[in-house]
Amino acid sequence: MKLEKEKLLDMYEKMVRIRKFEMKVEELHIQGILPGLKHLYIGEEAVAVGVISALREDDYIASTHRGHGHCIAKGSDIKKMMAELYGKKTGYCKGKGGSMHISDIDIGILGANGIVGANIPIASGAALSIKLRGTDEVAVSFFGDGAANEGIFHEGINLASAWKLPVMFVCENNQYAISTHQSRVTAISNMGDRASSYGIPKFIVDGMDVLAVHQAASKAVRWAREGKGPTLIECKTYRFKGHYVGEGSRELSYRPEEELEEWKKRCPIEKLKSELIEKNILTCSLAKKVSDKIDGEIEEAVKFAEESPYPDPQEALDDLFFEGALR
Ligand SMILES: Cc1ncc(C[n+]2csc(CCOP(=O)(O)OP(=O)(O)O)c2C)c(N)n1
Ligand SMILES: [Mg+2]
Structure with a gap:
């Protein structure tokens, strides 16, 4: 599959x-x-970008607790995202929802979700x-290897396949559910192999290779648009940071430093960068321009968030479904 230069640069950016x-x-x-x-989402960028770059704007995504990458790839406003993380009124949830x-x-972003696996039936x-x-x-639906071991995974995929629904199930297999390695709780090594239980196609791809992810996702999108039903895409990936910010050195108690270092050598951004440089699509000076431009955007987002007001305490119960019940 040959992608336009602009598309490749957009994916890199x-x-x-x-x-x-x-x-x-x-x-x-x-x-x-x-x-x-x-x-x-550091380390896993190729999954969100590879999949979402195969979608149209009117397609839907359902995200996870590790959802910033999905939102940015789908085109969220990073100022509103940052404001939400600051707990400010100008954020996506008026400062009352936070990261998840x-x-x-x-x-088409149906929401991040703090309940592991919960977005599988939502996407269905x-x-x-x-x-x-x-x-x-x-x-x-994006979900992790941990989520793939929950009952809701079976329920959501089973019904979607029985009803031939246009949904793609994307397992971001970073091998760990918090501190539990996949091998301790799963007898098989490829989550994608479970597709055969539901009679749907599987794709098992290198999740550090955005072009490989994009190619698999494009096939899955075509399959869904043609009315053929769901697919399961397993992306083998790795998070370069702890499960959550603040985990600190604890992460090295459950995953070997050498393993982390090995995966870092496979950084998905560096990989795409060198491929694009080799194809004369990207130059070091253009890469620097992209980097500077994004530094500026992030600075602007932080400024926007810092200068925004906190929500008024009077609004604490606004926008909640049970608002009436509490008053
Ligand atoms: C239903 C449910 N069970 C447990 C948790 C606690 N929890 C939060 S993240 C997480 C690990 C999820 O692992 P995985 O699905 O592999 O996603 P990753 O964090 O690796 O991206 C767990 C168990 C939760 N939030 N929801
Ligand atoms: Mg995981």
């Missing part, structure tokens, strides 16, 4: 935007500036709605 956003979030959290819990509740329905539900409306959008 999006991966850099995710990386830099996450690095800033880590820095601000460690300084004690950001409240709440954050799970960084960012959503932007206008561009969105796909059912697509089917009932008779349109050709697709829905994507």
Whole structure:
């Protein structure tokens, strides 16, 4: 599959935007500036960008607790994301949701989700709605290797396959569910092999290679748009940081330093960068320009968040479904 130069550069830029956003979030959290819990996507950028770059704007994604990368890849406003992380009124959830509740329905982001595995049936539900409306959008559920061992994985995929719903199930297999290695709780090594239980196609790809992910996702999108139903895409990936910001050195108690170092050598951004340089699509000076531009965007997002007001305490119960019940 040959991708246009602009498309490749856009994918590169999006991966850099995710990386830099996450690095800033880590820095601000460690300084004690950001409240709440954050799970960084550093190391996994190729999965979100590879899959989402195969979608249209009117397609849907359902995200996870590790969701900043999905939102940025789908085109979220990083100013509103940063404001949400600061707990400010100008954030996506008016500062009351935080990292694990960012959503932007206008561009098809059905929401991050702090409940592991919960977005699998949500994406299937969105796909059912697509089917009932008779349109050709697709829905994507991102979830981890840990989520793939929950009952909801079976329920969501089973019904989607029985009803041939236009949904892609993307397993971001970073090998760990918090501190538990996949091999301790799963007898098979490829989560993608489970596709055969549901009679759907599988793709098992190198999740550090954005082009490989994009290629698999493009096939899955075509499959869904043609009305053939769901697919399961397993992306082998790795998180370069702890499970959550603040885990610190504890992470080395459950995963060997050498393993981390080996995976870092396979950085998905460096990989794409060198491939694009080799093909004369990217130059070092253009890469520097992209880096500077994104540094500027992040600085602007932080400024926007810092200058924004906190929500008024009077608004604490606004926008909640049970608001009436409490008053
Ligand atoms: C239903 C549910 N069970 C447990 C948790 C606690 N929890 C939060 S993240 C996580 C690990 C998830 O691992 P995985 O699905 O592999 O995603 P990753 O963090 O590796 O991206 C767990 C167990 C939760 N939030 N929801
Ligand atoms: Mg995991």
